[in-house]
Amino acid sequence: MEKDLIQLIDYALSCDLISKKDIENSIESLSKMMNIDSFTYVETINSEDIEIVMSRIIDQAEKKNLIQGFSIDERDAFEAKLFDCVMPSPKEVKEKFKLLYLENPTKATNYLYKLSKDVNYIKSRRLEKNIKWIYKGQYGNLELTINLSKPEKDPREIALLRNKPIIQETGKPLCVICKENEQNYYNARMNLRIVPITLGNELWHFQYSPYLYYPEHSIILHDEHRPMKIAHETFTYLFDFVDLFPTYFIGSNADLPIVGGSILNHDHFQGGKHHFPIEFAKDIRDFGKVKNVHVSHLYWPLSTIRLKSEDRFAMQHLASQFLDCWKSYQNEELDIIAETNGVPHQTITPILRKLDGIYEMDIILRNNRTSKEHPDGIFHPHQEVHHIKKENIGLIEAMGLAILPGRLKDELELIEHHLKNKTNLPLELEKHKKWIEEIQSRGSIEINQIFLRDEVSEKFEMVVEHSGVFKQNKKGLNGIHDFILSVIKNSNL
DSSP: OHHHHHHHHHHHHHTTSSOGGGHHHHHHHHHHHHTOOOOOOOOOSSOOOHHHHHHHHHHHHHHTTOSSSOOHHHHHHHHHHHHHTTSOOHHHHHHHHHHHHHHOHHHHHHHHHHHHHHTTSSOHHHHTTSEEEEEEETTEEEEEEEESSSOOOOHHHHHHHHTOOOOOOTTOOSSTTSGGGTTBTGGGBTTOOOEEEEETTEEEEEEEOSSOSSTTOEEEEESSOOOOOOSHHHHHHHHHHHHHOTTOEEEOOBSSTTTBOSOOSSOEEEEESOOOGGGGOOEEEEEEEETTEEEEEEOSSSOEEEEEESOHHHHHHHHHHHHHHHHHOOBGGGTBOSEETTEEOEEEEEEEEEETTEEEEEEEEEEOOOOSSOTTOTTSOOGGGTTTOOSOOOHHHHTTEEEEETHHHHHHHHHHHHHHHTOOOOGGGGGGHHHHHHHHTTOSOOOOHHHHHHHHHHHHHHHHHHTOSSOSSHHHHHHHHHHHHHHHHTOOO
16 A cells, blocks of 8 residues: 555656655655555656556555445545645645736646646546537537536426525535535545635636536636526626636526526536637627627527627626616517516526637527426427436537536447347337437438437537527517617617
C-alpha cells in the first residue's frame, strides 16, 4: 500500500497539485486516512497510471472496512478524499485563481479546469465512454450524446424537488450545487474547488461540472440556496459574467417545472467554452435595429429571438421588455396561455455570448402548460418520443446538444440484433415497439448503428420541435413575428 501512496504523491507533484514542502503534510493525511503508520517518501522511477494506483488503494480501504457500502458512489467519495490529501486547500485555490485572473482571465480558468481534471473531479476517462455524433438536420447540425455517466430523471421528480421543504441535515449541503459541497464527503465532493465571483453586486461561485457535457462546462451558483428565478436582474448577472470571462458563454435554464432544468431549487447558470449549434442558426426574419440593438428571429425548432449590440445597457433593457411582454402574452389559438388561476406558465431560457466585443443574446420563449392530450406538457417532448427522451428540455438541449439516457446504448444494440435476426421483441424494447414497427414497414433497409443513430437524431429533432411554442408553420411564424413587432413598437428605448 505504501508504494501506491507514494505513487499518488508523485502524481500530485507531477501535476503541480503540491510542492515538495507539502509532502510531509500529505503523508500525514494519507496515513491517517488509511489507518497506517507514517511512511517515508522516495521518488518513484516508473509510475503507473494513476487510475490503476487509485483503484488498488481503494481496494485496500474496502478490505480494511474504511469504506461503507462498497458502491461506486462510495468509492468515488473515498477517492475524492484521497485526492484532497494531495491538492491545494480551497483557500489556496481561491487565492491563486484571483492572482491569475489579474494577469489574464483565461489563465485563471485554465488553472481551475486543469486542477479539476487532475484530481478526477471531472471524471474524464469515465466521460470518454459517452457516445457522441453529429447529425445534419433541417435546422443545421445537431450534436448528440448518449450519456453513460448520469441517470435519466423523470420531469415529475424534478418538479417535486423544486417545492421540497428545506431541511438542513448536519454536515450535508441542501443540494448538489450548494457552495457547502466544496471539500465535503457527501456527493464525492472532497476534491471540489470553487472560486467566488461578483455578479450584479452579489456573491456567486464558479466551478466546473463533474459531468462535463461540453468543453469547460461550468456552473455559476448563487451564494444562497434560493430558487431559480428569471427576472430583470438575471440579465445583469449574464452581462457581468461575459464581461468577466469574455471567452465563455453563459445561459440559464427556465425557472418553471417541465421547461426548466433538473435543478430548480438553487439559482444557477451554466457556462463554458463551446459553440453550440444554435449559435450558427440562420435568421428567418431580420427586424433591423431598435436603437442600438439588432433584432432577428432564428430558424430554430425552439422559438428564439436573437439580440446583437455593442451597447450592453440598451440590449439589457430590450431583453427585459421581451421578458415582461412574454410573461403576459396570450394566443389561445396556438395554446399559448400566460397563467392559470394565478400560476404563471411563461418564462424564457436566455443565453449570452460576447464575440469580438459584440454581445449576442438568444431569448428562447418557453411555456409549461399541460393538457389532457399532453399531460406531461404541451410544449414538452410528447409521449410518442419519450422512448428516446422524456426529461425536461433544458438549456443544453435547447442550444442543440442532446443529452440522451445511457440506456439507449444497450437498447440500440438490441434493436439492431432484433431487426437483423427477426427475433421476438425483447421486453427491454417494448417502449420502442411502434418505432421498430415503423422501421420494419419501410422494407429492405441496411440496419446498423449509424442508421439507428440517424433515426435517434430525427427523434431528437422532433423532441425540440415539440418544445417550441410557435411552430414552424404559417400560423406559428405570424404569431411570433407579431409578438416581436409589438415589443419593438412599444419599446421605450
